[in-house]
Amino acid sequence: MKRRTFVGAIGGGAALGLAGCLTQDGDGSSDSNGDPEPEELDLSGTLEVVTYESMLDGDNPAGPWLKEAFEEEYPDAELEWTQLPDQGINHYIQRGEQDDIDADVYFGLNVDDLVSVDDNLEEGGLFRELNRDRIDRSSRVRDGLDMGDPHDRVLPYDTGYISLVYDENEVDEPTTFDDLTEAVYEDALLAQNAQSSDPGQAFLLWTIDAFGEDGYLDYWRDLRENGVRVLEDWSESYNGAYMNEERPMVVSYSTDQVFADEFGYDFARHQIAFLNDQGYANPEGMAIFEGATSVDLAYEFLDFALSNDAQAEIAERNVQFPAVEDEHVDLGDEFDQYAHVPPEAVTVGYDDLRGNLDEWVDDWAREFASQ
Template structure:
């Protein structure tokens, strides 16, 4: 889950570049929330805790300064691509970790990181509601921080203007009525694209390659990433797109609300795949105590409340008030598609190879 859609006139959500520090480079160039001279805050702390995360980590700087103030630890943030690139980095550096805490490994990559011994056991208290998003195995090493669902979204006005009933299910997307209307980010190059592929695998089992062959024969378009699919090809993306069906997120319609107070898009809740992002203390962390404090901080009420507006995801903590637009326009699916993270880990490469063969034939 590393790209949440932008649906408001500012640097865009879905993980574009709303970064908590001035610069977070994909080359793992770090930044601190303290002074450039590296001096500690008034609490007298001198330790540094290094958070390794994806490029779209975007909590408000005020919150991260609050963590530094509370603990006296200097916080350094290292960005490393999307969820897949982040996981690869953590696995490759497991014997000499580049940080103390990792945040952003999601349920499509969690088993790979756990199997590689990337994370250490850390006694972190889960807040109310978070246990529902915990991994079947490895909860003592990876704790859920946020969640969201990758769903097919539609331009409701486009269908209304043509008096065409919009699709509702995955089955509908291969019908002739929706030929040349769908755009999706690719599964091999995009986290939401991979999640959409996993939705089809969960729905169709071993028949999923046949479904994808039908989908491509029905004119589905593929892009390298979510931004191109949403902003360029989608009819509500703002750049004269021609496709009114796009793979995006369940929260997307909350950011396409017009002056009339209505959203111009809708998520198809029968097409969604559940994504969860986790945080954990890295095995061999130089500062494991501060690392545990940081993981616990990510589960705090103030951080959980900031997630919808800053990172466009849902909190895992129950009882957190959502923005009014989310409560109205971002209903969550009641039965999203899921797959066992261990099955994803075991078959991901095989599935992606087959998907590439089917979509490029």
């Protein structure tokens, strides 16, 4: 199995710039494929955008801000959010088979979702091939966030790095994956279900990257012997079990201290651990459904989401890194200080995931989904 390895570095105000040093397959050039630009744009009517719950609800979500700002810029348009069903991308894969999708844009897509689409539908399906010439700001996306889609259906709007968050009053910093199987970390770790959670699946793929497809299940058996607790999703594991101090360590994001600083939490319980000096890169993207009715508005929304103001608001409210080069976005000293980039960022790429992802997750779930 190949591994796409991205190199960055930790460091305060330099973090965003260094995240931009990630390398990507190909030359990153933009072809003028996809939807041709019409002679006259139709920028009126309703744009239906599908996204996940935390984009819409919770503490200071980005969704309401994006709606208000987009409608202010396009006064003849209305942005209507639709919350992603519990089945996630599988809901739209099933509806895509029946050609029964009313939405225009999917906001919150990752490479694993694209692979699920192409493993279950005709390759290149569900979403439109993008014409990058219709998205002026697409050229500002930092190198390394290309999701490897050979059909160019998705643009990233932010990125995060999966890491561990731990309480230094309860446990020492784990430095390797093998550390987590030692007695000193018995009954310490909270993880998420790889079938239903993006960070849960990312952590699973990180272990596959570390131990290979022939060794990752054995590693998870060692974790189980050492008492790992797998909960359904990130909210249940982090906002619930971890914040209620049920355990001293949780799979989460390397921007956790930004969140802790905002709410005045004790930093002792919000320390970041990069296993093997790595973090798992997990960019989020946006795509236009094949059957979109408001195509012109959809293109304008993708471009709008990459604007300076939108990128800053998404990054700060999602507590993630922006997708565009950092000279375009001012996130403030606190973000620069507390948002950490791993020394090495890794991900399992599209080509390696194709034809393997479902099997890997299913094999894992049979043994570990209900720990």
